[in-house]
Amino acid sequence: MSDLGAAWAGGGHRGSLREAASVIGVRIKSSYARNNDTQLWPEHREAYEIFGACATQWRVIAGVGNAIHQGIDxxxxxxxxxxxxxxxxxxxxxxxxxxxxxxxxxINKR
Structure with missing residues (x-):
């Protein structure tokens, strides 16, 4: 299931997830983008939708010149x-x- 998160952050899943990440100020370098090879299994759909609904709820430590995402609140x-x-x-x-x-x-590799 961590592949779903990596696909979300890397923009490799259908539905313009890279754009969703940009809404919260997360910019992903294209070198971290993944191919569209991640599958969303039916038994994980609800969790993935909830994860997406929390896209603006990240705990972030802002530093000089960068930000470190700690995780979802x-x-x-x-x-x-x-x-x-x-x-x-x-x-x-x-x-x-x-x-x-x-x-x-x-996200934190950028």
Whole structure:
């Protein structure tokens, strides 16, 4: 599942994910972009949609000339899951953490 996060951050998944990342000020170098080889399995769709809904909820440490993304704000994530009526929040949380790890691996390499 971390491939989903890397695809999201690298813009390699359908739906202009690179544009979604740019909304929150994340610019991904083309050298980190991935091919469109990442598949979204049906059992991961809900987690991926929730991850996308939290696209503006990153914890970021701003430094001189760069920013380090620490991860999604989990209180916001919990709120999104509650608003969406997610039944198995523990399972979705673990899936989202895998997606987040893949995204962080790309975002923080810029």
């Amino acid at each position: 989990y209180t916001a994530l919990e709120s999104v899951m509650r608003m969406r009526g997610v039944e198995d929040t523990a399972a979705r949380f673990e899936q989202i953490r895998h997606i987040e790890a893949g995204a962080l691996g790309v």
